[in-house]
Amino acid sequence: MGGVGGPEKLIVNGKRLDGRKLNEMREMEIKVGVIPNADGSAMVTLGETKVICAVYGPKEVLPRRNLDSEKAFLNCVYGMASFSTSERNRPGPSRRSTEISKVIADALAPAIFMEKYAGLEITVIMEIINANAGTRTAAINAASVALADAGIEMRDLVCSVASGKADGQLMLDLFEPEDNFGEVDMPLAILPNTKQITLLQMDGMLTKAEAKKLIEMSMKACEQIYELQKKALKEKYGSEKESE
Amino acid sequence: MVEKIHIKDKDVIVPGTLLAEGLEYLPSGKAFRDGENIYSSTVGLISVKGRVIKVIPLAGKYAPKRGDVIIAKINGFGKFGWTCEIESPYKIDLNVGEISMNYVDLKNSKLADYFKISDYVFGEILDISESGYISLTAKRMPYRKLVGGNVIKVSPVKIPRIIGKQGSMIKILKDSSNCEILVGQNGLVWIKGNAENEAKVANAIKLIEQESHHSGLTEKVKAMLEGK
Numbered sequence: 001m002g003g004v005g006g007p008e009k010l011i012v013n014g015k016r017l018d019g020r021k022l023n024e025m026r027e028m029e030i031k032v033g034v035i036p037n038a039d040g041s042a043m044v045t046l047g048e049t050k051v052i053c054a055v056y057g058p059k060e061v062l063p064r065r066n067l068d069s070e071k072a073f074l075n076c077v078y079g080m081a082s083f084s085t086s087e088r089n090r091p092g093p094s095r096r097s098t099e100i101s102k103v104i105a106d107a108l109a110p111a112i113f114m115e116k117y118a119g120l121e122i123t124v125i126m127e128i129i130n131a132n133a134g135t136r137t138a139a140i141n142a143a144s145v146a147l148a149d150a151g152i153e154m155r156d157l158v159c160s161v162a163s164g165k166a167d168g169q170l171m172l173d174l175f176e177p178e179d180n181f182g183e184v185d186m187p188l189a190i191l192p193n194t195k196q197i198t199l200l201q202m203d204g205m206l207t208k209a210e211a212k213k214l215i216e217m218s219m220k221a222c223e224q225i226y227e228l229q230k231k232a233l234k235e236k237y238g239s240e241k242e243s244e
Numbered sequence: 245m246v247e248k249i250h251i252k253d254k255d256v257i258v259p260g261t262l263l264a265e266g267l268e269y270l271p272s273g274k275a276f277r278d279g280e281n282i283y284s285s286t287v288g289l290i291s292v293k294g295r296v297i298k299v300i301p302l303a304g305k306y307a308p309k310r311g312d313v314i315i316a317k318i319n320g321f322g323k324f325g326w327t328c329e330i331e332s333p334y335k336i337d338l339n340v341g342e343i344s345m346n347y348v349d350l351k352n353s354k355l356a357d358y359f360k361i362s363d364y365v366f367g368e369i370l371d372i373s374e375s376g377y378i379s380l381t382a383k384r385m386p387y388r389k390l391v392g393g394n395v396i397k398v399s400p401v402k403i404p405r406i407i408g409k410q411g412s413m414i415k416i417l418k419d420s421s422n423c424e425i426l427v428g429q430n431g432l433v434w435i436k437g438n439a440e441n442e443a444k445v446a447n448a449i450k451l452i453e454q455e456s457h458h459s460g461l462t463e464k465v466k467a468m469l470e471g472k
Contacts, residue, residue, distance in 0.1 A: 039305065040303065048410060055334070057305075058305060059333045060333055067433030109260075111260075113285065118376075119376065120333050121329050138439060148259050148286070148287050148303075149287070150303060150304070151284055151286055151287065151301055151302075151303035151304020151305065151306070151401075152283055152286075153259075153274060153285040154259035154260065154285070154286070155260060155276075155278070155285070156259060156283075157258065157259055157260055186320070190258045191260070192260070193260050193262070193283070229258070230261075233258045233287055234256055234258065237256050237287050237302045237303070238256045
């Protein structure tokens, strides 16, 4: 936020540096079933951000101390590939990735029927292949599709988008310069059917009215993402229709 | 209150899809009710029969049910039986009293005389207790120890395709290869015949799994089995 050495202006002639309008998302592509060895998998490309997610399970809980006889143990692992950033990212868990893994697990858990998998583990591994802002939201979108691909019973998919403020203007789906040199970054995840919020983080300062407007904007974008997720899943499974 | 159905028979749906509104309809399979609405909980295929809306899952691991006919792999000994693996997160037990109609005298024989580790057994799920303890039975015919042959793994959701309508597909596989074939609902298939035919059937089953959604699959499988 407000870093030094960024571009002078983030909005030129009412358009953002990559030519988008303020309420326009980057192009999103979702592919299902990219990892045959996993029980479920998905790849999400959001502009230049790229994330691959693999889901394993339900399976036996290992190590056994994580076992919960009331509900499933949801093991989320978010990681950035060493080549995903412009400067080499030291591989392995870090303070940042441990925290993001935790918030992603909390964002996904309300969508899953955790009590149906009591005493079992569901592992969700998300690897950022290329980072260009919005990695945690892209990871949530990928994870929710991969969970569905693995046949895990869910109440709903989870849709997620980051929005924020740069050059005094509210905008949707920040990309790297806006994320680094803008004023506010606010990732949000929702269950699209009920509009319940499962993730809401923010850094920077917003007025109450601005925050409300930003959430509204993100919710609308989530609806678009939901359609893309549905389309991607139906693309893989839709062809089953003919022979039944 | 409004009674409304949002989907048609044979639609493909994703988790969280609103299927119907109102208490008139009943959820079945992987559909669930939330308040007055019925939603789907997995990727699945819709089947509407009168008031009942059923979601047939198109993905997922095998979840044991009482009465399921399965193929299990022995992976450990207990005091009076064996523990088995069934391609599912749940462990399953085979008690020594459930392997034969006759009395098994453990004073004059050992458990390893009947089943060794990594033997396969064809059986039925006898019971699932509340605490998740699952027991298997292989007492009655046709349940038995599987001697010889090969076991291959397929996705459990594709098992109905391998069997076919009224067993049509499995009949083709059996007739054209002279192999004994047993299909477990947990996604394991046992094939016994001569080596060449076993490989042929295994390839045909892999083809069914991959192309289960294409039309004219039966002809393709037939051609594959008879051609080569």
